[in-house]
Amino acid sequence: MLLTVAVFPSPAFASEWGCEVLLCASSSNPSWRGVPACHPPMNRLISAMKKPGFDWPTCPEGGTGAPGYERYAECPEGYQVGSSRDRNGFARNGDLCVKTVNVCQGNTHGLYNSDRQRSCIQTVSMSRPLRSEPYYFDIKNDTSGQTERHWFELHK
Structure with a gap:
């Protein structure tokens, strides 16, 4: 029986670490x-x-489970989230920021036919920025009742 206690930590100990x-x-x-x-x-x-077999240590007293994870930050204003394709043609998960621009805008040298105008519209993209703190806990504030997001990172 003593060996069992030494090998398997008690739930209270795991909860304490989670908290x-x-x-x-x-x-x-x-x-x-x-x-x-x-x-x-x-x-x-x-x-x-x-x-x-890692399981995130939880804190039932804090009302949270495992944290969330969002690798990418928001795209800059005017950009939408997009995805590039890997070698096999599969979309990657929202790794780009894209927007449609008129590259001929401001060019007033004559009239354009519809083919020329269509060629002026291009999609530009950039790598989506990575979050410096990609993990988060959503914690309910008992006073206000609002949920607050707390971001953090895990690098040694």
Whole structure:
């Protein structure tokens, strides 16, 4: 029986670690990196994520489960999310920012026929920016009732 306790951590211990992770990840000023007490639980998390069968430690008391993850930031104003294609023709998941522009706009040298005008309309794209903090927890504020998103990163 003693061996079982040593091999399998108790749910209370896992919950405690999950709550430490939640508190540290939601720290914004400073981020968890600026809070020395956050280094052990967050470094443990980063190491655990590399192991097969990883399950995110949760904090039921905090009302959250595993965090969300959004790799890409929003596109700049005027751009829409688009996707490039890989070698096999499959669309990648929203990795581009695209917009349609008139490259002839401002050119007043005579009239254009409809074919020329169509050739003036081009789609331009750029790589979608990556988030510096791609993970997030949505935490409900008990006072206001509003849900607040707390972004964080997990690099050693």
